[in-house]
Amino acid sequence: MKRTFLSLMALLCLLVSSANAQYVTRLMAGLVQQEAIPLSATTAGNGFRDLGALKTGLLSTSIVGVGEGTHGTHEFFTMKHRLFEFLAAEMGYTIFAIEDGIYGAELINQYVLSGKGDPKQIIKDEFHGVWQVQELVDLIEWMRQYNEKHARKLIFAGFDNQQIDSYVRALRAFEEKYKTNVFNTLTAYDGEGSDSIHTAMQLALMLADSLAAVLPPKPAQVPAAAWEETCWYFSNIRAGLRQFSNKDWLGMINTRDSMMALNVERIQRLYPGQKIMLWAHNGHVGRLHPSVGKAFKTLGAHLTEYYGKEYTNIGFATGVGTYRAVDQVTDSMRTDNKLQPPVPGTIEYFLQAAHMPLFLTSTQQLPLEGHFRTIGVYASPKDQFQNRVVCLPELFDWLIYADITTAAAGL
Numbered sequence: 284m285k286r287t288f289l290s291l292m293a294l295l296c297l298l299v300s301s302a303n304a305q306y307v308t309r310l311m312a313g314l315v316q317q318e319a320i321p322l323s324a325t326t327a328g329n330g331f332r333d334l335g336a337l338k339t340g341l342l343s344t345s346i347v348g349v350g351e352g353t354h355g356t357h358e359f360f361t362m363k364h365r366l367f368e369f370l371a372a373e374m375g376y377t378i379f380a381i382e383d384g385i386y387g388a389e390l391i392n393q394y395v396l397s398g399k400g401d402p403k404q405i406i407k408d409e410f411h412g413v414w415q416v417q418e419l420v421d422l423i424e425w426m427r428q429y430n431e432k433h434a435r436k437l438i439f440a441g442f443d444n445q446q447i448d449s450y451v452r453a454l455r456a457f458e459e460k461y462k463t464n465v466f467n468t469l470t471a472y473d474g475e476g477s478d479s480i481h482t483a484m485q486l487a488l489m490l491a492d493s494l495a496a497v498l499p500p501k502p503a504q505v506p507a508a509a510w511e512e513t514c515w516y517f518s519n520i521r522a523g524l525r526q527f528s529n530k531d532w533l534g535m536i537n538t539r540d541s542m543m544a545l546n547v548e549r550i551q552r553l554y555p556g557q558k559i560m561l562w563a564h565n566g567h568v569g570r571l572h573p574s575v576g577k578a579f580k581t582l583g584a585h586l587t588e589y590y591g592k593e594y595t596n597i598g599f600a601t602g603v604g605t606y607r608a609v610d611q612v613t614d615s616m617r618t619d620n621k622l623q624p625p626v627p628g629t630i631e632y633f634l635q636a637a638h639m640p641l642f643l644t645s646t647q648q649l650p651l652e653g654h655f656r657t658i659g660v661y662a663s664p665k666d667q668f669q670n671r672v673v674c675l676p677e678l679f680d681w682l683i684y685a686d687i688t689t690a691a692a693g694l
Contacts, residue, residue: 308627311651312636318649319642325362325685327425331369333643338373340645340681341595346547347376348561348568348583348596350679353658355607355618358688359599360418364425366597367560371429371437375558379426380440380550381419382543382563383410386453386516388441395426395439403694409449412609412616413660417692438554442546442561444519445526445539454520457513463502466517469494481528488524495521515549518542536579540567544585566657568596569678573655574669598646598679600656602635604688608662618690620662629654629668630675634684641685646676 323333331338341347349366351359370376381388387409394400402423406415426437454466469491474483495517501510522542529535543563550559566572567582586594602625607618625631630653654668655678675682 308633308636311633312638314649315634315637315644315651316639319637319639319644319684321639322641322643322683325358325365325641327361327365327368329365331373334366334369334373336643336645337369337681341370341374343592344558344595345593346551346559346561346586346590346595348563348586348594350563350565350568350596350598352565352599352601352656353606353608353622354413354564354660355416355620355691356599356601356604356688357418357691358601358685360416360691361421362599362683362685363562364418364422367422368425370558370560376560377435377557378438378440378550378554378559379422380442380547380559380561381414382561382567383414383441383443384446384449385441385443385519385546386449387446388439389512391423392439395423395430396436398427407694409446411446411660413607415694416607417694420694438557440550440559442543442550443539444522444542444546447520447523447527450516450520450523453516454513457509457516461502461505461509463505465499465502466494466513469517469520481530484524484528488521488528491517491521491524519546533575533578536575540580540582541585543567543582544589547582547586548589564657564659565598565678566659569598570596571673571677573657573673573678574671576671595680597681597683600631600634600682600684601688602631602684602686605690606658606662606688607690607693608658609660611661616693617662618693620664620690622656622688623665623667625656626668629656630673631656631668631684635686639684640687641683643681643683646679646682649675649682651675 320333320336323329349363367379387405390400390405390409391402394402403420426439430436451470454470458466472487472490501507519542522538526535526538529538561568569581570583570587572579572581583596601622603622605618606620606622607616608620610617625635630651633651652672652674655673656667657669658667
């Protein structure tokens with residue numbers, strides 16, 4: 284009898300707990316529905332009527348960080364294209380900056396300004412594999428077409444530091460053009476004397492730091508802008524080497540986001556008074572990283588410290604579908620990776636429960652708490668939702684949710 288009673292009590296507690304969970308879900312889903320602004324499309328060329336709330340919400344900003352829950356989602360990428368179209372047409376934004384190297388981005392910039400070069404080939408040669416997608420090419424081609432029709436030109440920029448090989452090519456091109464022999468000792472280093480990649484990075488960092496200590500003034504034959512640009516490439520090489528020679532993962536990512544913030548600050552100095560849209564992962568543009576917390580100072584946290592309310596961010600989330608990412612077993616890029624459906628305890632579970640296919644919302648009136656999905660370069664068959672519980676307004680000012688998404692199209 285006692286065992287039966289205890290079993291009944293356990294069942295009752297379970298039912299009560301389940302009822303409470305269902306009540307909370309309905310309450311949160313109702314709040315999402317109340318705050319959500321339905322969006323008509325994720326693709327450019329569909330007007331801006333549904334984005335009117337952003338026009339009001341971004342009035343005081345000059346830098347908008349636009350994130351992504353995965354590095355390989357078609358709808359995230361096309362929606363970013365649409366957002367930049369909106370920002371350029373309605374809010375005077377002129378600079379698009381991506382989470383990739385400055386040198387490769389400058390080659391793309393030459394194309395959007397003058398038509399010089401082949402954007403697909405530049406992306407294949409200079410950009411990370413996650414950006415080698417048709418969606419980015421489409422945005423670049425739109426920027427080129429815009430510049431052909433408008434006196435006010437759009438600029439394509441980069442702000443990442445870890446593309447060391449690309450920056451080394453930039454230094455070699457500089458030396459070939461100006462014959463200064465300033466950086467040759469570094470660009471000629473081939474890892475000799477090292478027994479691992481980590482050791483090679485450490486030796487290269489020692490070489491770069493030694494070179495920095497004796498870096499001469501600008502050579503007479505070099506224009507000031509070319510010297511500033513090349514020295515900045517060199518600074519990014521040093522930051523990249525410091526990042527990859529650090530055995531502590533937390534130290535690595537803090538080094539990277541700190542340098543990315545400096546690169547964004549440089550873009551503002553190069554183009555004073557112009558507004559910037561940043562394209563990067565949620566984990567960079569957010570003010571807090573959902574898996575690490577305050578131990579990692581994100582790009583978004585740095586920019587908030589630098590610019591205050593002039594920096595605003597927009598996160599992206601999704602429910603189900605596929606995404607493009609590298610398979611960790613085969614080390615090959617795949618487009619059939621599957622998203623795990625949101626489960627109770629995740630923020631996406633509440634978003635999905637609103638039964639709205641595509642919407643934008645301010646997070647300030649949406650204090651959703653839970654685990655949040657984060658997928659980077661590598662596919663995550665399991666554990667897509669981070670272990671830490673986070674509050675949505677701590678991460679982003681705005682959120683775009685697409686219930687069903689698909690993989691980006693590789694070049």
